[in-house]
Amino acid sequence: MKAEVELDLIQDRKKKVKAFMKEATMKYQEKMIGFSSKLEWLESEETRLLRLMQSGRFADGHNANGFSTPDADSDDEEDVFVTPVQRGRSGRYEDSDDEDEDSEEDDYVSEDEDEDVTDTRKPLVSKNGAASIVPREVAVRQHRAAATIAPPSGFTGPAPPGFEQPARAPSGDAPPGFEMRSPPGFSRSRPANGAQEDRGVAQLRHNDLRNLIANKRSAAAPPSDGGSEEAAVKSNAPELPRRLQTPAPKQGDLREHLTRMRMGSPGPSKTEAPNGRALENGRPRFDNLFPAPTSAVEQPPAPPPRPRGARDWDAGKSEFRAELPPPPPPLPPPQRAERSSRQEAPVYQPPRRDWGAGAERGDSPDQGWERREMREMVIGRSDSEYMAPDPADAGLVEFDEFPGLTIGKTDRPEWDGDAAKMEESFPALGAGPAAAPKGAWGKGDTAAKLQKLAVQAAPKPAALKVDPVALEQTAGLRLPSDQTTDVEKRQQMRSKKDFFFEDVYKPKGGRPETVNVVQGLELHKGLLNAQEQACVVSAIESWVEAGRAGLLRGRTFSAPRKSMKGKGRVTIQFGCCYNYAIDREGRQPGIIAEEVVEPMPPMLQALVHRLVRWRVLPRAMAPDSAIINIYDQEDCIPPHIDHLDFSRPFCTISLLSEQSIMFGAKLIPLGPGEFGGNHCKIPLPVGSVLVLKGNGADVAQHCVPPVTARRMSITLRKMDVRHAERVKREVDRIARNPRATSRWADDEVQDSPRRYGADDYGDDEDRPRQRRVVWNAAS
Ligand SMILES: O=C(O)CCC(=O)C(=O)O
Ligand SMILES: [Fe+2]
Known part of the structure; x- marks a missing residue:
């Protein structure tokens, strides 16, 4: 009182x-x-x-x-x-x-x-x-x-x-x-x-x-x-x-x-x-x-x-x-x-x-200032906002093959301390995305053009070659005891695609406009059931352990240097090395082809297959890389926009604990692990997948404020065509000398994990070269 x-x-x-x-x-x-x-x-x-x-x-x-x-x-x-x-x-x-x-x-x-x-x-x-x-x-x-x-x-x-x-x-x-x-x-x-x-x-x-x-x-x-x-x-x-x-x-x-x-x-x-x-x-x-x-x-x-x-x-x-x-x-x-x-x-x-x-x-x-202070919203909290899949989608799943996916046979994705077995569970990358027409891109090409090229270059859908249930079981994504059919699982998914949060966005050299900055986001609940989540979490734990033991190549594993609130998080990268911030060699943020990391493990490839099969992601954008973020309590990821070296859409899967992700045209770091500015928060339930495209990917920044409990996320993205090609060339080269870690140090052997800065994920470092805006569209 x-x-x-x-x-x-x-x-x-x-x-x-x-x-x-x-x-x-x-x-x-x-x-x-x-x-x-x-x-x-x-x-x-x-x-x-x-x-x-x-x-x-x-x-x-x-x-x-x-x-x-x-x-x-x-x-x-x-x-x-x-x-x-x-x-x-x-x-x-x-x-x-x-x-x-x-x-x-x-x-x-x-x-x-x-x-x-x-x-x-x-x-x-x-x-x-x-x-x-x-x-x-x-x-x-x-x-x-x-x-x-x-x-x-x-x-x-x-x-x-x-x-x-x-x-x-x-x-x-x-x-x-x-x-x-x-x-x-x-x-x-x-x-x-x-x-x-x-x-x-x-x-x-x-x-x-x-x-x-x-x-x-x-x-x-x-x-x-x-x-x-x-x-x-x-x-x-x-x-x-x-x-x-x-x-x-x-x-x-x-x-x-x-x-x-x-x-x-x-x-x-x-x-x-x-x-x-x-x-x-x-x-x-x-x-x-x-x-x-x-x-x-x-x-x-x-x-x-x-x-x-x-x-x-x-x-x-x-x-x-x-x-x-x-x-x-x-x-x-x-x-x-x-x-x-x-x-x-x-x-x-x-x-x-x-x-x-x-x-x-x-x-x-x-x-x-008042306006700014007042603009905070939580959207997508109510279950009623999530829709059952369109019957056309739910019942008629096409089991197409798609590029970039070769799922190896792995009975035990978990690592039990045996380095040789670990090696087995990381088969070489598959054929990779089909090459885009030679000379098809050049300076000044927009990401949209590159994306279009990638779609054109993707092979036509082929007949189903694999049984999805067997595929997932083999990859360790699905337990043999799980008898639910693939179609049934797909039907249980609930989706929301009409996120709406208006904010003022000022394009470079343009006038500020009010746009729906979360246009294009989609949240699908129920991508993974509880058993599947457990499988994936245990696999991730094993990869972390392997990473800490120095068994993963190059910058596959990285841990924050500091131990404080807002310090960042542990990350594991597969498929390509993403440079969060200008590194010690002076390289800009983005994909670094010559830093080869471990290829996508079978479990993640099976996950990608499911995302495409269930039409969460288009076939042409099937991810060929992953970043796994492991947040301990109070860890966070600061405001950023995912780099345009990765195609849109891409997605992030949530595990272990439900936490919210923040979106806003301009998120402002206020202190260690504190982020402000006009924003909306979207709670991400465990087992869900958030798809980012449109303004949600290119106009709004996003961040995960310090988490209240341990959380894992798997961000799956497809490299743009240029980088995919370069990475593949490097992977092929490395295949001839599997111990080499870089073009300039073929014989260098990594005996301990390098501490690269997932915690260096700066405010603006991940900014794409150009933001693509959808003006005033609700979805
Ligand atoms: O952990 C998340 O859900 C977000 C991760 C993310 O934004 C990223 O890896 O770029
Ligand atoms: Fe991100």
């Missing part, structure tokens, strides 16, 4: 702050334009007067308060003042090479960048005696101006090359609420001369505005520290080399930031600004908006105040990453459930770069 009251209070406060921010923004937008030119003019007059005083030419006709009417004869007419507005609008543009950045996300000008403006005012030097006749405000300005040329304390020599700073406008407070939105290392410049530049003053971005206001407030108000010269000097000290600066983001800050992001935010609060300035400088605090907390719920300690003049959040992204603290130990599940955002009282909102992807055109940052 107490918590509910607290929640109401917090939500009420949140509403008030938002309303205030909105109102303040609009007000500022309207008023600041007028104020700005007025103040600029006042400043120019003020400066001119000060100069006059310094040069002893203070003449009648000027008021003692520093105002004068514009004087056509003034010596200072050549002084040109660049207004903050002008400065702001001539911003630089850091082009983003991240193809998925929403252009709106580029609309940031960081506080630092804003500060880095050229002030053409000549330095003013305080003159003995002058201060006594100028008002206090003017004196302060003199101090500040003087500070722009004063060396910082302890730094007497000239600034090192590259660090000389032009005189800078004094930095002041951002308007309430705004200062919370500049998270460390995520600032962006905005485009110069872009179309958006013409929107006019009414659409000033709030960073421009913030800068403008900050400068004006500082200039207009006495310094918060009482105006001592020393403080003024400090606040305007030239920028020091980074190592001498007060470090902006501290490890603790980041950890706190991330923690709070995970908790969600109840809304901004001025007392909790990341840089502590709202508390520090005695500006109006709008306390009337915030009733004092009524409960004893503990507020987190306010971060230590930051010294004036320290640059905020100017550490680069990479630097910041390097500073990541070790993650806190994972909390036991019940405790996690109890942690509520109310108790944590999160202080500021997640990085602004996040709000773009979920936002719609015209959204304010807040609206965009």
Whole structure:
């Protein structure tokens, strides 16, 4: 009950702050334009007067308060003042090479960048005696101006090359609420001369505005520290080399930031600004908006105040990453459930770069962020959404042969420690996919074209050559005691093909559009019954054991290097070696033909046969490679799109425990094993197969967040024709020297498994060269 009251209070406060921010923004937008030119003019007059005083030419006709009417004869007419507005609008543009950045996300000008403006005012030097006749405000300005040329304390020599700073406008407070939105290392410049530049003053971005206001407030108000010269000097000290600066983001800050992001935010609060300035400088605090907390719920300690003049959040992204603290130990599940955002009282909102992807055109940052926060959906949970197979499919299964499949006879797929027997259970690859016409592909070919070629190249269906039941029994997929016919099993499968989750997707160089990002996904429950699942799981366990013993070729087996939450997972690859991330040889992610791995074991080939026979996958796309992911509790697979080196559709089979897979146009890693962004979750029951194609494969990223219990998945994919050919050539070559592992080291023998990084599966590494989008189609 107490918590509910607290929640109401917090939500009420949140509403008030938002309303205030909105109102303040609009007000500022309207008023600041007028104020700005007025103040600029006042400043120019003020400066001119000060100069006059310094040069002893203070003449009648000027008021003692520093105002004068514009004087056509003034010596200072050549002084040109660049207004903050002008400065702001001539911003630089850091082009983003991240193809998925929403252009709106580029609309940031960081506080630092804003500060880095050229002030053409000549330095003013305080003159003995002058201060006594100028008002206090003017004196302060003199101090500040003087500070722009004063060396910082302890730094007497000239600034090192590259660090000389032009005189800078004094930095002041951002308007309430705004200062919370500049998270460390995520600032962006905005485009110069872009179309958006013409929107006019009414659409000033709030960073421009913030800068403008900050400068004006500082200039207009006495310094918060009482105006001592020393403080003024400090606040305007030239920028020091980074190592001498007060470090902006501290490890603790980041950890706190991330923690709070995970908790969600109840809304901004001025007392909790990341840089502590709202508390520090005695500006109006709008306390009337915030009733004092009524409960004893503990507020987190306010971060230590930051010294004036320290640059905020100017550490680069990479630097910041390097500073990541070790993650806190994972909390036991019940405790996690109890942690509520109310108790944590999160202080500021997640990085602004996040709000773009979920936002719609015209959204304010807040609206965009809200939209993003709200978009989480679980789809496909209810059994009623799954359909029995079409009788045409269920009853009339064609037992076609298809390319790439030669199922060896294996009585015992399990490994019992005998390496020789293990060897037997991995027969050489079969004939492989039929060759595509020579010269049929070249540079610039699209994946779609390659896929079409593969279909054309596939041989026509032939008469059934194998009895599926016998085939599966031989391969160890089906127990001899299982008397269910193949057709009966197929009829028990239940499928869902109409997944729907809209999200904003921005194609490279195109406009953001809302599309069904999970179009094309299909989930089939009941691909494997309980006995079959047990067979497959036990085979996988045996392969893991063999892998750990160093018995599997090359990079067939890999285990994560780290032992922590979100570390990745153990993987086993068959058929081809897939490089998750740029490897130690500098090779790009994708299929590496010359790294030969073990061929598809009979059990997986039998599984592929079933998928085709049961029409889960088209015959022409019969997978010839597999990646088995073995997730221990808390293991995950980070957001990615499966590489276009593999054809679509492909599929993933789930075993051991039901876990959800996340899909979204832009999934965002928030911390170790924490992924956010607009997303839907699809629970994957054990024994089910998820088919990925269309937008579900090419537009949406997917990830499996840290699993709550051990899980295995088998991802079955067909290599695109080019890679299939290269891999086959390499396999043939290796067949002549089975101990060789690579083209360059024929005689190298792997005596222990190489630790390659399944845990290096990076955010963008698996991005295909081009996403293929199905616009606004539901399925
Ligand atoms: O484990 C899963 O279900 C997903 C695996 C996956 O996305 C992959 O291997 O690319
Ligand atoms: Fe994947």
